[in-house]
Amino acid sequence: MADNQSDKNAYWxxxxxxxxxxxxxxxxxxxxxxxxxRPMLSGIAVGGTDLGFWFAQQGSILVFLAxxxxxxxxxxxxxxxxxVEED
Amino acid sequence: xxxxxxxxxFIGASFALYIGIAVWARAxxxxxxxxAGRGVHPITNGMATGADWMxxxxxxxxxxxxxxxxxxxxxxxxxxxxxxxxxxLLLAPYLRKFGKFTVSEFIGDRFYSKTARMVAVxxxxxxxxxxxxxxxxxxxxxFGRFLEVSATTGLLIGACVVFAYAVFGGMKxxxxxxxxxxxxxxxxxxxxxIFISLQLTGNPIPALGMLGEHTASGEPLLQKLDGxxxxxxxxxxxxxxxxxxxxVLFTLSLMIGTAGLPHVIMRFFTVPTVSDARWSAGxxxxxxxxxxxxxxxxxxxxxxxxxxxxxxxxxxxxxxAYEERPDWMAxxxxxxxxxxxxxxxxxxxxxxxxxxxxxAATAAERGWTGSELSVNRDILVxxxxxxxxxxxxxxxxxxxxxxAAALSTAAGLLLAISSAVSHDLLKGQLTPNMSEKSxxxxxxxxxxxxxxxxxxxxLNPPGFAAQTVALAFGLAAASIFPALMMGIFSKRINxxxxxxxxxxxxxxxxxxxxxxxxxxxxxxxxxxxxxxxLLLTIxxxxxxxxxxxxxxxxxxxVSRVTAAPPQEIVDLVESVRIPxxxxxxxxxx
Numbered sequence: 001m002a003d004n005q006s007d008k009n010a011y012w013x014x015x016x017x018x019x020x021x022x023x024x025x026x027x028x029x030x031x032x033x034x035x036x037x038r039p040m041l042s043g044i045a046v047g048g049t050d051l052g053f054w055f056a057q058q059g060s061i062l063v064f065l066a067x068x069x070x071x072x073x074x075x076x077x078x079x080x081x082x083x084v085e086e087d
Numbered sequence: 088x089x090x091x092x093x094x095x096x097f098i099g100a101s102f103a104l105y106i107g108i109a110v111w112a113r114a115x116x117x118x119x120x121x122x123a124g125r126g127v128h129p130i131t132n133g134m135a136t137g138a139d140w141m142x143x144x145x146x147x148x149x150x151x152x153x154x155x156x157x158x159x160x161x162x163x164x165x166x167x168x169x170x171x172x173x174x175x176l177l178l179a180p181y182l183r184k185f186g187k188f189t190v191s192e193f194i195g196d197r198f199y200s201k202t203a204r205m206v207a208v209x210x211x212x213x214x215x216x217x218x219x220x221x222x223x224x225x226x227x228x229x230f231g232r233f234l235e236v237s238a239t240t241g242l243l244i245g246a247c248v249v250f251a252y253a254v255f256g257g258m259k260x261x262x263x264x265x266x267x268x269x270x271x272x273x274x275x276x277x278x279x280x281i282f283i284s285l286q287l288t289g290n291p292i293p294a295l296g297m298l299g300e301h302t303a304s305g306e307p308l309l310q311k312l313d314g315x316x317x318x319x320x321x322x323x324x325x326x327x328x329x330x331x332x333x334x335v336l337f338t339l340s341l342m343i344g345t346a347g348l349p350h351v352i353m354r355f356f357t358v359p360t361v362s363d364a365r366w367s368a369g370x371x372x373x374x375x376x377x378x379x380x381x382x383x384x385x386x387x388x389x390x391x392x393x394x395x396x397x398x399x400x401x402x403x404x405x406x407x408a409y410e411e412r413p414d415w416m417a418x419x420x421x422x423x424x425x426x427x428x429x430x431x432x433x434x435x436x437x438x439x440x441x442x443x444x445x446x447a448a449t450a451a452e453r454g455w456t457g458s459e460l461s462v463n464r465d466i467l468v469x470x471x472x473x474x475x476x477x478x479x480x481x482x483x484x485x486x487x488x489x490x491a492a493a494l495s496t497a498a499g500l501l502l503a504i505s506s507a508v509s510h511d512l513l514k515g516q517l518t519p520n521m522s523e524k525s526x527x528x529x530x531x532x533x534x535x536x537x538x539x540x541x542x543x544x545x546l547n548p549p550g551f552a553a554q555t556v557a558l559a560f561g562l563a564a565a566s567i568f569p570a571l572m573m574g575i576f577s578k579r580i581n582x583x584x585x586x587x588x589x590x591x592x593x594x595x596x597x598x599x600x601x602x603x604x605x606x607x608x609x610x611x612x613x614x615x616x617x618x619x620x621l622l623l624t625i626x627x628x629x630x631x632x633x634x635x636x637x638x639x640x641x642x643x644x645v646s647r648v649t650a651a652p653p654q655e656i657v658d659l660v661e662s663v664r665i666p667x668x669x670x671x672x673x674x675x676x
Binding site (some may be wrong): 008009012014015019022026028030031034036038046047048052053054056058060061062064065066067068069071072075076077079083084085086087 | 106122152156157161162165169171172175176177180268294297298299300306307308310311325326330334335339360361362363366368369373376379380485595661664665666667669
């Protein structure tokens with residue numbers, strides 16, 4: 001267990017911050033670029049179509065992958081900083 | 088070699104491999120049966136989860152869903168992959184830290200309520216059983232098409248193989264068989280896709296080929312496809328034609344539902360540490376993305392191939408004559424999944440959008456009296472090797488791949504069902520004093536019974552089997568995901584709030600689905616249709632996300648006005664939130 005309550009709270013709020021940012025990106029690339037903001041991106045051509053179509057069919061999946069690996073790496077670092085990593 | 092012999096060889100070899108694994112990976116304890124002894128490497132688990140998750144629907148149907156609709160069905164691609172972000176960030180590491188065997192067990196302990204656990208068990212059973220029916224049917228159909236046995240025989244052979252590794256091996260046997268099944272299914276999916284991409288675009292990577300140039304015309308492939316489909320009166324392939332609100336909610340429902348499906352979540356109980364659970368979610372998505380990035384390419388290329396097959400000299404010229412159709416069309420006509428009806432009696436295959444008002448004048452001018460070809464979207468992937476003229480062994484490989492996809496998902500679902508029965512219902516509720524040895528026996532018997540039930544339902548599918556996806560995802564999204572998330576991220580949600588929230592989410596979602604699909608899916612008892620839904624433009628398949636919001640709102644509201652959870656629950660939540668001590672938690676068993 002962590003040493004004291006305030007450090008536990010600091011660890012948890014740092015985690016919440018990371019999760020929140022990751023989920024903002026998650027939503028922007030899929031619901032945003034892939035659907036709602038597609039008309040704004042229609043001027044940017046990508047291989048026979050536009051950027052919004054690319055995000056809907058490929059880009060969002062690639063960003064999802066990057067997000068999960070970033071989160072795993074960042075949380076392992078955060079665990080070590082707060083001394084709550086597994087033995 | 089004869090195609091039929093090749094099919095038997097490939098399917099027989101893959102089944103021998105699965106049974107070999109079953110003999111090697113026998114489970115000796117409940118920990119091995121429920122969680123493979125928590126010794127599965129994160130990459131291995133990622134591969135197994137990929138096969139667990141990618142069902143007959145992903146393998147067989149998804150490329151067709153994209154091919155015949157285009158951009159609007161990107162919702163499936165984003166929804167079924169985006170859920171893994173939620174799973175990785177919000178659930179998997181914490182549930183692994185909790186260190187128990189079932190999803191319902193966490194809900195029961197965290198909300199210190201047997202009622203909560205039972206509500207979760209019911210949702211789990213309904214979602215998993217409806218889901219498994221579709222898989223069993225898929226097994227029967229694939230056998231029928233490729234081995235020329237009856238669907239019933241095919242289903243029984245498939246059930247015997249699953250029995251061999253799931254009853255004896257439990258999670259341990261299922262895990263290693265799923266790894267083998269992943270390899271079979273991804274090879275089977277990508278090889279024909281690579282060939283087709285090379286033929287059409289010269290690019291060996293289908294996902295890049297889709298964005299590249301169509302070699303025959305010199306135009307970008309998607310632009311060429313847009314041109315062809317609109318010339319035949321269809322909606323443009325890359326255009327946005329569906330209702331935006333429904334698209335957003337449908338994608339969100341698939342995401343939340345994916346993250347809440349118990350048979351997927353429980354795979355993350357098998358890795359050794361919390362950190363492994365985080366990495367493993369990433370590897371899972373890597374293995375899923377290999378198929379999901381290929382599927383839209385397969386979809387667009389197959390649609391293009393189909394149109395140029397029917398209209399070899401361009402859409403402005405006459406289509407091919409029925410007598411000159413390629414062999415694969417004749418093969419699939421036998422299954423009834425591809426149909427030709429010479430409506431104007433000219434012997435040619437006119438294929439166009441007969442529902443388009445804008446195209447009606449052109450059709451009349453050309454003497455067309457209706458579209459004469461109907462292609463079931465499910466045959467695209469299975470017929471792909473034949474359409475591209477690939478050798479017989481590729482066709483046999485695709486048959487083995489389709490079976491691997493259906494069997495691996497069926498085994499995962501059966502495991503979720505049997506552990507809910509033996510661990511949550513028997514050990515948790517009815518006979519808590521059961522020894523480990525009897526619990527292991529109970530788990531094996533539950534598995535055998537679950538397989539028998541799945542076979543019976545697969546042979547006599549209830550009318551609602553086709554609605555499986557909406558129901559399973561709706562329930563997982565509206566009941567299970569919010570309860571798990573609040574259990575981890577809030578210390579204030581109490582037993583009453585959780586139960587009220589789950590029931591509210593469950594009931595509103597069920598009622599909304601029933602209002603549109605018929606009560607208990609009985610035809611003609613519906614008051615609304617998905618074309619003209621009750622709320623705004625929200626179809627019943629998209630309601631899971633709304634059900635989840637209702638669950639969150641009710642749970643928070645009820646918890647506010649009732650007593651806060653006791654101190655030991657607050658301590659439990661705090662311990663789940665930090666990785667340290669995951670090994671100790673697992674040692675409780």
